Amino acid sequence: MELDSQLFLQLRKRLDDAAEFLHIDDKKRMLAKLDAQSSEEGFWQDVVKAQEISKQAGVLRDSIAQYTRACSLFDDAHTAFELSCEDEAFAGEASKLTSTLQEQIEQLELTSWFSGRFDAGDAILSINPGQGGLEANDWTDMLFQMYLRYAQQKGWHTSVLDATSSEVIGLDRATIQIEGLNAYGMLRSEIGVHRLVRISPTDEKQRRHTTFASVEVLPVLPDEVEVNINPADVRVDVYRSSGPGGQCVNTTDSAVRLTHIPTGLVVTCQNQKSQLQNKEAAFRVLRARLYELEAQKRAEKLDELRGERHENSFGSQIRNYVLYPYQLVKDLRSGVETGNVDAVLQGDIDAFVIGYHKWNAARDTQGK
Missing domain, CATH: 3.30.70.1660 (Alpha-Beta Plaits)
Known part of the structure; x- marks a missing residue:
């Protein structure tokens, strides 16, 4: 790879563009707001809400950190390049740092493709x-x-x-x-x-x-996404786990099977430690599948969430x-x-x- 000033101008522009499409400034402001909420007295009294806010803050922090690391690497690579112009002993280090920088910028640019409603999530x-x-x-x-x-x-x-x-x-x-x-x-x-x-x-x-x-x-659908499930439409069966789970998983009736009667959808979960945890996880999967069915009815494209079948x-x-x-x-x-x-x-x-x-x-x- 041939290094020159023009290359670093291009890399700098790609980093600046990444800051825009990643909305780095907006994310910093949002993170500051969430951090302020988490430091308020009584924040953990509502555990579910507190966990959700903490998770949002973690996602924002990771995104900002990824961009910050790329900027820091740009400075290191550019410094090594300038030193290599005076001393060839730095040429190898400059080339290595620049190659790593390009990979990180490509990862940032890849993020721009994930603009769907749920793409950034689990x-x-x-x-x-x-x-x-x-x-x-x-x-x-x-x-x-x-x-x-x-x-x-x-x-x-x-x-x-x-x-x-x-x-x-x-x-x-x-x-x-x-x-x-x-x-x-x-x-x-x-x-x-x-x-x-x-x-x-x-x-x-x-x-x-x-x-x-x-x-x-x-x-994994956020809590604010409403999926109406009538409890009377869901048959819940419990049975003994047959999976490779740990202690207690295979010795109690902890596995859960949900059958959504109107659609025929069946969801099983058996690898959590308790029946309650398995039931919560199974309902999480059922919500996602029911949401997908509704999305297919509304959407013109069959692959809106799941891709072509x-x-x-x-x-x-x-x-x-x-x-x-x-x-x-x-x-x-x-x-x-x-x-x-x-x-x-x-x-x-x-x-x-x-x-x-x-x-x-x-x-x-x-x-x-």
């Missing part, structure tokens, strides 16, 4: 097996682990709401709540059918198998994961691909997430 990610029998259950478990690792790499907090083990191998289903800045916006890239091709570990003849699993991503089978996948006869992961929308399958399954999917949003933004621009 997400509920569900994985269900498709065609492929036992292989599909195992594939569901592999994706479950992949997303847990990805969230960990992003510094997001995860809560496993449901992870129901198959009788033989893998999972019958899995649901995770993922909390972090832009979690829902980022993870919208994963909505759809994921296809795996490999030698089956359950096939004695070691034949190649193709299997599928579908990923659904919903927003696909049959969970061959020909409908968004991404292929090939482990045999060669190794390749390829997104069929953005064209992003890599031969490092192991890294992807260990949660290194940022290239696919960002690649999707770049592709989607370009498609939207062309559509206009």
Whole structure:
């Protein structure tokens, strides 16, 4: 990478533009207001409201800190560049800092794509097996682990709401709540059918198998979003957890299944420690799904929240994961691909997430 004064002028402008589209000044004012509220006497008397304000403040603080770090890095990179003009010994450091700066600015610019109502908030990610029998259950478990690792790499907090083990191998289903800045916006890239091709570990003849699993991503709805649920319309069943939970989870009737009778929607949650916690989590998922149904009725575009729906089978996948006869992961929308399958399954999917949003933004621009 060739460094010159013009490059730093461009980087400075990109940072200034980021301050505008991220509304940094507005966020600083809002954070100051929330911090003032949190320091008032009796703030924690209303625990639910206090937690919500604290969470809002945390999101604002993270966004401001991300921009502040980029500005600080710009100063360091520019200083190293100026020193390198007089002493070549600083050239390597200047190049390294500038490369890191460009990556951070790209992350800030990526944030500008998440302008939807719920994009900046938390997400509920569900994985269900498709065609492929036992292989599909195992594939569901592999994706479950992949997303847990990805969230960990992003510094997001995860809560496993449901992870129901198959009788033989893998999972019958899995649901995770993922909390972090832009979690829902980022993870919208994963909505759809994921296809795996490999030698089956359950096939004695070691034949190649193709299997599928579908990923659904919903927003965690803020409290101010009203979703009217008539308690008489919801059947609540409790049962003993079959998941891999910790102490007490598998020894009491703590698992909860909600059936919304008018729509037929079924939500299960079994990985929290108490029946009350499972019930609260299940209602959180049910609210999100009912909101989605209402949004579909009002919206002209079917993919307003969830993306286009696909049959969970061959020909409908968004991404292929090939482990045999060669190794390749390829997104069929953005064209992003890599031969490092192991890294992807260990949660290194940022290239696919960002690649999707770049592709989607370009498609939207062309559509206009």
